[in-house]
Every structure is written in C-alpha cells, then in structure tokens.
Amino acid sequence: MCGQINLKMVEPPGTMPDIFLSYSRADRPKAQTLAQALEAEGLTVWWDKVLRAGQTYDEVTETMLREAKVTIVLWSETSVKSKWVRAEATLGQRYCEFVPAMIEEAERPIMFELVQTADLIGWDGDRADPRWNGFVEDVKRSLEKAKSSSPAPSEQAQETEASTTSQTSAPKKKKSSNPLPLLLGLILLGGGGYYGYQTLIVDGELDVGSFIESIQASPDCDLCPDMVRIEGGSFTIGSPVTERGHSGTEQPQTEITIKPFWISKTEVSRSQWDTCVDAGACRTALGGGEGGLPVIGVSFEDALAYTIWLSETSGQVYRLPSEAEWEYTARGGTQTMFWWGDTYPGGGIVTGAMQDVGTLPENPFGVSGMLGNVREWVADCYTNNYNAIPTDGRAAQSGDCSRRVVRGGSFRDGAAEHRAANRARYRSSIRELSLGFRVVAEQP
Secondary structure, eight states: OOSOOOOOOOSOSSOOOSEEEEOOGGGHHHHHHHHHHHHHTTOOEEOOOOOOTTOOHHHHHHHHHHHOSEEEEEEOTTGGGOHHHHHHHHHHHHHSEEEEEESSOOOOOGGGTTSOOEEOTTOOSOTTOHHHHHHHHHHHHHHHHHHHHSOOHHHHHHHHHHHHHHHHHSOOOOOOSOHHHHHHHHGGGOTTHHHHHHTTEETTEEOHHHHHHTOOSSOOOTTSOOEEEEOOEEEEESOOTTSTTOOGGGOSOEEEEEOOEEEESSOOBHHHHHHHHHTTSSOOOSSOOOTTSBOOSOOHHHHHHHHHHHHHHHSSOEEOOOHHHHHHHHHTTOOSSBTTBSOSSOTTOOOSSOOOGGGSOBOTTSOBSTTSSSEEEEEEEEOSSSTTOOTTSOOOOSSEEEEEEEESOOTTOOHHHHSTTOEEEEETTOOOTTEEOOOEEEOO
C-alpha cells in the first residue's frame, strides 16, 4: 500500500484502485483517455476527483494516495506549475511506486528531473503505440514491486507490536503519527517548496512544529481573487423577532465562534470565472456581462467546481464560505440590520443593474458587496432554523443537501433581502441570473 499510515477511510470497504492518477484539471481530457486505456489493460485507476456529500478534497486524496500501489503523474505546462500536482507527486514518490509521464513539452520540477519519465507527448489513446506498451510495462512492473514489498498481515501485526514495545521501553520525542494530512493540507498552502520540505525531515520523520512555522498564509497567485484576512471571534447569528423583515428561519439566535480565515474581497468576477472556463474546468456561465462584473448564472455545483480548479491551480485550499463565516463577515463586527446601521438603502446597495465588483464600498472588515450586487452561494445544506447549526463556524452538512443556502441581497431585491441575517434556499443545480459567489481560504 502507499505508505503504512493510519488514516480515516472515506470510501466504503472494498477493492481499492491500483493506481492514483495525478493531473492538472486543465489536462482532464488527456487524463480520462489515459485512465480508460489503463483500465482496458486490466488495471484499476482513481482519477475522477468527484466528491460525495460531506467529503473534502484533501480527505479523499489522502485515502486514495494511501491505498493505491502506484502513483502516476502527468506532467504538462499546467501541471508542472500546480502545487497540488507537485505535492501529490512528492507524496507518491515518497510513499508509493512512482511512474511519471510527459504529456506536453514542459520543464519538470527540479526534484523530479532525475526520475525516469515516460514520453507520451502527442499520444492519442492508441494502445498499439510502442511508447504506450513500454509505459504499461513500467506500470505493471511497479505494481508487482509494490505487491512484493507489502508486508503480510501477520508481519504488519508483528511490526506494530515491536513498535509499541520499543516506544514503551525507550521513549522518543513525540512525532505526528499521521503526516499525510499535514502534507496535503499544509504543504499545498505554499511556503518552502521541495527543498524547504526536505530540511524539515529529521531521521526520516516530519518535524511537525518546524513545518507549520514554515507555511505562508497567503498564496502567490496571479489568477487568485484578492483576499482579506478575517480575524477569529464570536458573534450572534440570526435576527431578533423585532427586526423588520425578520423570518423564522433566522431563529434561534445562536452564538458562533469563528476561527481566522481569508475571504475574497469581492464577489468572483466574470473575468476570473472565464479563466476557469478557458482551462476547461468550468462551464460557461448563463449570465451576461464581462470583466469586472460579478459572474452570475452559476449553480452551486458550478461554484464548487471553480473552488476545486482554483485550489489545484494555485496550491492554496479554496472553498465556499460557510453560512456562519458569511454572516460574520457581512456584519463587519456589528449587530445592526446592515453593516452601516438600520437604514435602507445605504452602504453597498445596488439597484437596477449589477456594478463592477471593484466599485462598491468596503464594510468595516474591508470586504465589499456582501449586502448588495448579487446573492451568493454558501456551503451549507439548507435547514429551516438554527437549532442544529455547528457553533464553530463550520458549514451545516445535515438537512436538505439538494438545496443550498443563499445569502445577501441582489440588485433585484429590497430591504428585507439585504439584511445581514437574511437567508434563502435554492436547488443546488439552479443557475439564477442574480446569483453569484465568493470564496474562502482557511488559515493554515
């Protein structure tokens, strides 16, 4: 198996794939062709990185990297720049048999320059191609090597017992028994690169404390939205029954404690969205407009696809905000109906037509467009009230997950919808023309 690491399983018991296929989202068509050809050779491949409800990308990736016997990485002009692919390749090389392949002319990351790499540039899926046959032989040889080196169950039990005895008789400095989540959840966030990572390995183990200290909080990414750091704190979500426009879905008012996070300064713009479309990772938005106008006509699934693509491309973990994170930011430290007070209109209200995301005033947290312009998807499954809302700021994953919560008012709405406490529900597949989104990045 891919390293003998104790991880929580996220897939049901059963046959796990032989191969973990690492690729850039922009190379998905080529990855699909290659995966199908490998399956035609009698191999099993995990390549279609689709999440089930309640799963997170890094959690699923951890499990598949652990269970696969061989990691194949597809190097292209895009993937060599992807910190997700680099991290997966680093872990694959460290814990599994590793078989890289070039699918485009590109400068490989320096730490992989000395690794023998298959040449599949221009390969179109022809299984009679001699280059393909040689590649398959390499993969099967690596599989046999992985199988022969995996200890039998009885041997694993003996190793575990011996390890326990050794630790009892000779205590050592405490190490993380589960470095893989840190590597996927933290190394992907940026700082240090391969050589920085190598300096943190002590006696073959990760020095977790030093590793955490080496991480940068904000990514260096030209295509990423501008992000604002939101300090952690506590606030009361919901609205009192005396508030004008109050709805029963905003009850009971509940105290929430939020950890620090980063949120995009503006709603995702049409030009930012079109970059994802051009990369083949997002579908064309239904809404009109261009440039700095907010993207509209995107479903919850569309918004989720954007966050996955942005994460893979940038190396920073992006996601949709939780409902609690959204309201905490929208209030900007206030408990009034709107961040500017209890009067309407005011602040960032937009009527008649959308405005450029960069033209709206900022609230006290330095974030614009939170209570105006377009409504915004958040990550929560819809519930009729706050009786079971997580009090730590996480998104609700119980309730009706075929419907997701929508927050904020749009240029089409009135005072009630613009309140910080207002919430609505939409089917996750709907593509409404006054509905967009913004993104969040967690603090490492």
